[in-house]
Amino acid sequence: MNTKTLAFIGGGNMASAMINGLIEDGTEPSHILVAEPDETRREQLAARFGVHTLSDNSEAAHQADVLILAVKPQALKTVAKGLSPALQQHTPLCLSIAAGIRHASLQAWLGQDVPVIRVMPNTPAMLGAGASGLYAPGNIDAAQREVAEHIMRATGIAVWLEDESLMDALTAVSGSGPAYFFRFMEAMETTAQELGLSEKTAHLLVLQTALGAARMAMESTAPLKELRSSVTSPGGTTEAALKVFTEGGLAQLVQQALTAARDRSIELSDSLGGDE
Ligand SMILES: NC(=O)C1=CN([C@@H]2O[C@H](COP(=O)(O)OP(=O)(O)OC[C@H]3O[C@@H](n4cnc5c(N)ncnc54)[C@H](O)[C@@H]3O)[C@@H](O)[C@H]2O)C=CC1
Ligand SMILES: O=C(O)[C@@H]1CCC=N1
Secondary structure (H helix, E strand, O other), X not given: OOOOOEEEEOXXXXXXHHXXXXXXXXXXXXXXXXXXXXXHXXXXXXXHHOOEEEOOXXXXXXXXXXXXXXXXXXXXXXXXXXXXXXXXXXXXEEEEOOOOOOHHHHHHHHOOOOOEEEEEOOHHHHHOOEEEEXXXXXXXXXXXXXXXXXXXXXOEXXXXXXXXXXXXXXXXXXXXXXXXXXXXXXXXXXXXXXOOOOHHHHHHHHHHHHHHHHHHHHHOOOOHHHHHHHHOOOOOHHHHHHHHHHXXXXXXXXXXXXXXXXXXXXXXXHHHOOOO
16 A cells, blocks of 8 residues: 555546556545646546645645656646756655656756656556556666555556666557557447447447456466467357458558557657757
8 A cells, every 4th residue: 555645747537547546455545636737627536536636736746755747748848847946845756657758858857866767557557457667767766666666556567667768669558558459349349239239238248258358368377379269169250250350461450550659659759858
């Protein structure tokens, strides 16, 4: 259980998912602050989670042991530079969850003495089923790494990357990944209805099948290929469907999609980074 005071800068989708996961794990809502400019959003966060909300980012930083930067990458430079004077007076550990913003940029914007760790979470954090990647350079000590890891483990699994450039790949796989599975499930659901199943039945069957497959993959020691084979009777129905995927170039399409996400992360770093 987390006992530090965590302040989120930005209370949008990903911050809400993390807050839900942290509270489910036992973090007291009184240990969570959210700085958010949108008043309606502040009211929603306070009502839903019982957390303290405020509109002043620097005030949140003053009260924080750990500051979690959860604004859009495009807003981060202005937000981080705005926080910098407050961080010279009181210096919490800063975690940035922004896609594609490099550590060097964050360090330049927040201040050279501020401890900064990059984190890439994903939205299943809300259920404690998240997957997070962390990156910290050599100046971050073991205790600071432990604090960041402890927070992220409260929302799911956490892996450290030694090489920051792999954050772009990790973002493409697990950061964006839930959306790929949702997209695939949407397509299955639509087709299930076209094939005659009711909306409700199609939804239930698709979700339970996705959950069942993911659980089998997690809980079995067999490779994915073997699990797939065990469903695929020679000359049967699964084989007929998988043939269509193969002929349609599914593997290449997935490769292109993840590469596009990885490349977009690099583009964001190049276009939004720097201290000019
Ligand atoms: N949504 C996702 O699945 C994931 C998002 N991320 C990262 O999390 C960050 C936030 O993304 P989302 O939550 O999806 O976006 P969002 O748009 O839902 O949330 C951003 C929040 O920041 C607030 N905000 C805007 N300007 C602000 C300011 N000056 N000070 C304080 N708050 C301000 C907005 O009002 C909004 O509530 C992004 O950097 C994104 O790359 C990372 C992993 C997964
Ligand atoms: O789409 C995005 O840019 C963010 C980062 C990973 C998931 N959502």
